[in-house]
Amino acid sequence: MQDKEIMNLILPFKDKLYRFAYRIVGNSFEAEDIVQEILIKVWKKKEQFSQIENKEAWCMTMTRNLAIDKKRAKKMKTSSIENFHHIKDQSDTPAISMERKETVNRVREMINSLPEKQASVIHLRDIEGLSYKEIGVAMGLSLDQVKVVLHRARKALKLKFINKKQ
Amino acid sequence: MNNSEIRHLLNKYWETETSLEEEKLLKQYFSSGNVSEEFQEYSPLFDFYATELSRTSELNESSGISLLEKQKKSNVIHLRKAIIGVAAAGLIAFSVFWMKSEVDSGAQFANTYHEVEDPEEALKITKDALAFLSINFDKSSKKINKDLGNIKSAQIFK
Amino acid sequence: MKKKFIYTLLLAFSFSLGNSQADAIEKYFSKYYDDESFSTVYVSPKMFQMVTKVLGDEENAEVKDLIQGIKGLRILRSETNPMTVYKEALNTINTREYEILMTVRDKEQNLQFLTKESGDIISELLLLAGGDEEFIMLSFIGNINLNSIAKLAKSLDIDGAEYLEQLEDK
Incomplete structure (x- = not known):
């Protein structure tokens, strides 16, 4: 496989990988890094990769694993670096008004406060619009497990909205 | 769509009974800029979904x-x-x-x-x-x- | 006059060797090119023509001599099951085509040198090395002078310290 072919395979879903990585690591620098790492991984295993039927799901799984590893490693670092990322990253959220930004960030916090699996399933379903089957492949879950996790996640999310109102 | 249809869809959504199609309808409704007072509280959620989807990687x-x-x-x-x-x-x-x-x-x-x-x-x-x-x-x-x-x-x- | 003719013939012959014939790695081990546990580096005959142009005057005389004779270089390396790969490689190489020059076995590593000859000239020299940690195979195509190789070792011994310093800069 030529480099160009690899790029053509990856580019159609690079944003999906990026957003999934962003969901987990929470900043654009590391999310961008992860996308690059995925590209290199694919290139290193290009023969294997060309045989994979569901390339997108494979990449999503890799993205999740890498992102979780990164997040774990980051926990070891000082909080000052985290703060730096946090501040720095505000400037790079999509162009929306300050007010909207705040409400959107509050929702992000709600979702991020869910267990990782639930938050990832919500992300894949409600942001990316993946089918249960696709989510299952990407997350390594059975169809039933996906439904259960999504159900719990939405329940928990609704509860958070109700609590917020009161 | 009228309020009762939306109410029905939202309930289905929270019960995880909506299809991808129905979820798309909900997203469309919340991005229409014409959201009924009754559902305003959930606007930020769908707003968040839409904002997140606009994030892109710089890879080319x-x-x-x-x-x-x-x-x-x-x-x-x-x-x-x-x-x-x-x-x-x-x-x-x-x-x-x-x-x-x-x-x-x-x-x-x-x-x-x-x-x-x-x-x-x-x-x-x-x-x-x-x-x-x-x-x-x-x-x-x-x-x-x-x-x-x-x-x-x-x-x-x- | 006659001598000159033979030289021309030899030169033409060694060129054709470098250009047309596959080296042992290409012949027996190209299946590993796609294997992620192997790395391969290849320097083509065309590249060697350019290498001789960038050779500086300060270069070690033996190195210069040797490089001018080389028409191709291929290196295969792996860190996965090195001893198994080493043994497999020894079994794969046709010993009617390649003559064993030296075999060394000891605790840390195994080495085998093989040559392919055309007349009195070595047209390919193979070195296989297998230890606990890695397997390396080198194939030199061209006109390889064993005396120059022995001499190079001695000059490296003397220049060793200097060579090391150079390496550490990189």
Whole structure:
């Protein structure tokens, strides 16, 4: 496989990988890094990769694993670096008004406060619009497990909205 | 869509009974800018979904290809380091010849087929390979001569 | 006059060797090119023509001599099951085509040197090395002078310290 072919395979879903990585690591620098790492991984295993039927799901799984590893490693670092990322990253959220930004960030916090699996399933379903089957492949879950996790996640999310109102 | 339809869809949504199609309808409704007071509280949620979807990676074809090019170069450097490491150890003392080189424990050792396309790089690799070859050649011929010597002296003792 | 003719013939012959014939790695081990546990580096005959142009005057005389004779270089390396790969490689190489020059076995490593000859000239020299940690195979195509290789080892011994310093800069 030529480099160009690899790029053509990856580019159609690079944003999906990026957003999934962003969901987990929470900043654009590391999310961008992860996308690059995925590209290199694919290139290193290009023969294997060309045989994979569901390339997108494979990449999503890799993205999740890498992102979780990164997040774990980051926990070891000082909080000052985290703060730096946090501040720095505000400037790079999509162009929306300050007010909207705040409400959107509050929702992000709600979702991020869910267990990782639930938050990832919500992300894949409600942001990316993946089918249960696709989510299952990407997350390594059975169809039933996906439904259960999504159900719990939405329940928990609704509860958070109700609590917020009161 | 009227309020009762939306209410119905939202309830289904919270119960995880909506299809992808129905979820798309909900997203469309909340992005229409004409959300009924009744459902306002959930606006931020669907707003969040839409905002997140607008995030994009900076990766593009040319940046990706140049990243891969860089990766190839570093592969060759790793291979060079491996050979050099072994050859260098041989220069210090043949007894520790095969001791592991300082190559970063192989963890980063990337693997691929690479044809050298830069004469300077080719020269470096060739010199390393020649050093590796000649050191091993010298060491082996010395060892063989020594072994032959031992056989001869053993025969003398008989 | 006659001598000159033979030289020309030899030169033409060694060129054709470098250009047309596959080296042992290409012939027996190209299946590993796609294997992620192997790395391969290849310097083509065309590249060697350019290498001789960038050779500086300060270069070690033996290195210069040797490089001018080389028409191709291929290196195969792996860190995965090195001893198994080494043994497999020894079994794969046709010993009717390649003559074993030296075999060394000891605790840390195993080495085998093989040559392919055309008349009195070595047209390919192979070095296989297998230890606990890595397997390396080198194939030199061209006109390889064993005396120069032995001499190079001695000069490296002398220049060793300097060579090391150079390496550490990289």
